[in-house]
Amino acid sequence: MIEWILENKELIKIVYGLIIGLMCFFIVLRVDRIFRLSLHQGIRYLRNAFFFYGLAFIFRYLIGGLIVYGYLNSVFYIWTKIFFEFFLVMAGFCLLYSLLWKKLDSDEKYSSSLFNFKMAIFYLIALMVVVLDFIWNSFYFLFFSQILLFLFMTGISFSNYVQKKRNGKFLKYYFVAMILSFVVWILNAIASIYLNWNPMILISIYLLNSIIFLLFLFGVVIVTRRN
């Protein structure tokens, strides 16, 4: 089994990127319909988060895989890593902002979802993280930023669950998804720093990530289902 995984690791990565990308695509489509009706800022940033997650996974695993198999020029390989990191950081910010927007700026009225003042700040920070990791030739800044971010979001989602559990049954699963995401980022950091990207840890990360995105897809489909 381990041998088969090692022999086919690039193929596994492509399938993994495709599955996560497709899940994000369905989430974005469903959430976008609700956003267009309500123009609710929290919904807008949740949609944006999954838009960026989708892009990140497609760039890193699908396009990256096609480069490894020689279908695309290897010159672009470094760009798949850069875009992957940039989109992941953007997605994390959007997810956090979807939970916090009411407390920070409840009167926000931007006409564009991807080009506005708030997003410009996110783009700038994401760019800084990417540049710093590029200079150090590492993922340390990405890991550190995401561990902090998901620790914070775990706290917010736990507070939401405790305060509003009667109104929203998915709040419990949202909290679980945040804990799992936090664990995934810690595993990523350990695998990178201490275990030289051990394949078994990587497979565990892929499985956990798939569960997290499945949880969100499940929540979005159930909640947006028309009676």
Added chain:
Amino acid sequence: MGKKRERLEVIKDILKVIRSSRRIKPTRLLYASNLSPQMFKDYIKELREKGFINMDEIEGKKEFYLTKKGNNFLQEYRVIENFVENFGL
């Protein structure tokens, strides 16, 4: 004192009043919406910008009416409300 209405709830209430009257004058809508004049003005501006309501002016008399988009919003309001609650938004 009752709980302060959420923004989405206020929008739903205004749209429901307009839908039930089909066409309604601004003064009547202001009374029915239970908002201060300034807040009412802000909400009406927002609803017109979003394309949920439109206004006709016939012989100097203004009347609001619901658009197709506004009607869709009311039909999907429960879904939107559920979504916001379930995702802690």
